[in-house]
Amino acid sequence: MSVFPHSFLTSLGLALLLPAATFAQSAATPTPAPAPTVQQWTHLDPTKDKVMGISTQRTYDELLKNRTASPVIVAVIDAGIDTTHEDLKRVLWKNPKEIVGNGIDDDKNGYVDDIHGWNFLGGKDGRNVDVDLYEETRLVAKLKPLYEGKTRTAVPAAKRAEYDLYQKVKKDYAEKVDDEKQQLKDIDMTLGNLIPLAAQLKIMLNVEKVDTTAIKGIKTDEPRVKQLQKAMYEYLVATGAPDLDSAINQIKDAGTETKKHLEYSLNLDYKPRAIVGDDEDNTKDRSYGNADITGPDALHGTHVAGIIAADRDNNLGIQGVAGSSVRIMGVRAVPNGDEHDKDVANAIRYAVDNGASIINMSFGKYYSPHRDAVDAAIRYAEAKGVLLVHAAGNESKNIDAVVHYPAPTPLSGATYANFITIGASGSTNDELLTANFSNYGKKVDVFAPGVGIYSTMPGSKYGNESGTSMAAPTVAGVAAVLKSYFPQLTAAELKRIIMQSAAPVHTKVPQPGEKKAVDFTQLSSTGGVVNLYKAVQLATQQTQKGSSSGQ
Known part of the structure; x- marks a missing residue:
């Protein structure tokens, strides 16, 4: 995203x-x-460098020097990762119980040859989905034959909610x-x-x-x-x-x-899911896909992975937020178009079951026909102590008023303790601090650098991308650092420390999508930008307090 x-x-x-x-x-x-210019401004310090970065380098130099980090796995649910990239190949997760290329499910986890992760957008014949439909397109294609041309009173009472959904999604599709x-x-x-x-x-x-x-x-x-x-x-x-x-x-x-979206993602007759060969509405099915975590277009996922943990020790390219103890697990579930709820749910479960402590989710949409399956997967991750880091979205919308899926709150109950939502910020503490495209609202927990972010690109290349897709992995990297140096922290504690350490910033900025100026603190629940230095300080204080009270 x-x-x-x-x-x-x-x-x-x-x-x-x-x-x-x-x-x-x-x-x-x-x-x-x-x-x-400094390409990786994200790592700079707001006080020392006068740039709204997250203080990565200062943290390593002053707070983490001579300290030992524990292994941490971060799953990247995305479009694919270039596993041969010079700055990523050493930090990729390797399934210790799987033998490369023998065509056997050695670890009996249900996935054959899942060396670096799994691809839920692939067929057993090795083909992969690239461009997929928007969720609006899928819903119109499904509901149009049932309700087009009918009045609400002519529809059975039990089907009127679905009829109403069609009227709404038809309008959104046309827009x-x-x-x-x-x-x-x-x-x-x-x-x-x-x-x-x-x-x-x-x-x-x-x-x-x-x-x-x-x-x-x-x-x-x-x-x-x-x-x-x-x-x-x-x-x-x-x-x-x-x-x-x-x-x-x-x-x-x-x-x-854009041409691809018009030709394919908005095409009511396009059926890319045939490549996978499954029943996309059967959310209980988990035995599909293939082991190709790169896929046909790995730009987005490669960029995201580099932000989190590009090799900090190889003197090449860039440096990720997290250090050498962190490994990236690739889970391909996000096509060029909208992700399927079934794939998202299965991707979360795969990551949890195979050892991920943190899951980055740089994707989202505004309809979720199988929300129950995704909610169940989020609760599963919560029970297993796994933190989910989700991009807030790039449509300049108030997500307190419009639900952006996966949603941070289930249909009933309080906000998930293991789910943190991230908006995108810029490099300067002025009217450009808020990315104009970023979604906002009190359901956004914190902002993070997401404008002009320099990271890994397929083919051992590097380049800039912007989006809440870049902000989320910045926070996932922060969470990975915290988890690696303070392994006792739970997912809920990681979320709380990241939020509490983001000091409110009272800069006047344009409300995304609008011209009116608002206080930056009004755009998220914390009103701040994530900061690794302050987060490590807070984690140190809290863990020392916890250990002393336990003596």
Whole structure:
């Protein structure tokens, strides 16, 4: 659930409607080549570095030096992980009881050759689902033959709730189609203007790359040019793109994905589940899938895995939040589209049964036809002491008013003690502290860095992504550090320490999706940004207090 910030694209696209000649006359001063920026700003410290990171490096240098860490397994339920990546291959979980490639379920856990995890989106013949339907599409395809053209009074009383569901989801499906079509138009318009403008700016400013420094260096008094300057600058910050060329490539990729969604994810006749060969409504079935945890598109999961635990000791690429005692288990259950409740429930159970202490869930949707199966799996994880870290979503919605699934609260009862929901924050303690796309509300427990996050990409590459998908693994990494150095902590205690150590930040920020300014503390239950340094301090205090009281 990484995000392409459509709201910023819209403002950029509108600003780009300026005549190029007007811009050329106003932008004048050549700008020197900028100094390199810190790529992994997430690890910096708000006090020492004046960047809203989580203080990773300071924590290792000051609090964890010469301390011994215990082994911890973090499961990544996602689209797939590149198991050959130079920065991940040493930190992958290896099933100790399974023999590689012998075609036998050696450990008798029900999954053959699950060396690094399991793939619930694969067929026994080795094929894999890539693009899947949105949940709205599945529901319309299922319910349309039953209720289209009928009045509510003509439907039996026992079926009226389902009839009402169809009326609601049909409307949401139509809006989704319109939104995707509009996004494609916006992308085409933006590219048509931005590509020649980027080329023109390189010549005018005498730079090879038009980055944020070059854009800020433009001198102009023309209001409309200032508008474009601001839009370009905010777009680069919002996407984490280092320069306009990179932004153009991101927009092109977004166009490709949008076309896929229109052609497949919103196609009522598309049936990708045939590849898996199961009954997707039989949530009791757990014996399906294959051992390929990479799948056809491992970008999202690879990026997420790197944020959590990319190798900190190999002098390559990046450093994850968690250190060498942490291992990543891959569980493939999230297609390009919406995940199936059955797969989510089974993925949680697989991770719990095979030793995960923490599960990262960077995915979500707004309909959950088999919510009961997912709720049962969450309760199972709770009983086994496993923490679930869930991304809040990228639609600028108040999730106190609109349920984002998997939900942090069951249909009846209090919020799960082992379930923590994460919003996305930016690098600066100003109006950009809240990611414009992030969902918010008191059901969001804490915010974490999720804008311009530099991490692992398939093929031993690296790059920036933005989304609550990036914020959640930042917190999963924090939880993994806490669990590895304080193994006695329960899932509920991990959640409580992460939340209590996130100090409230009273910065005025735009409410996501709106122009009105609100206090940052109003956007989550803690009002703060996760901080590893403070979390380790608090865990140290609480565990020392616990051990002294037990003497």
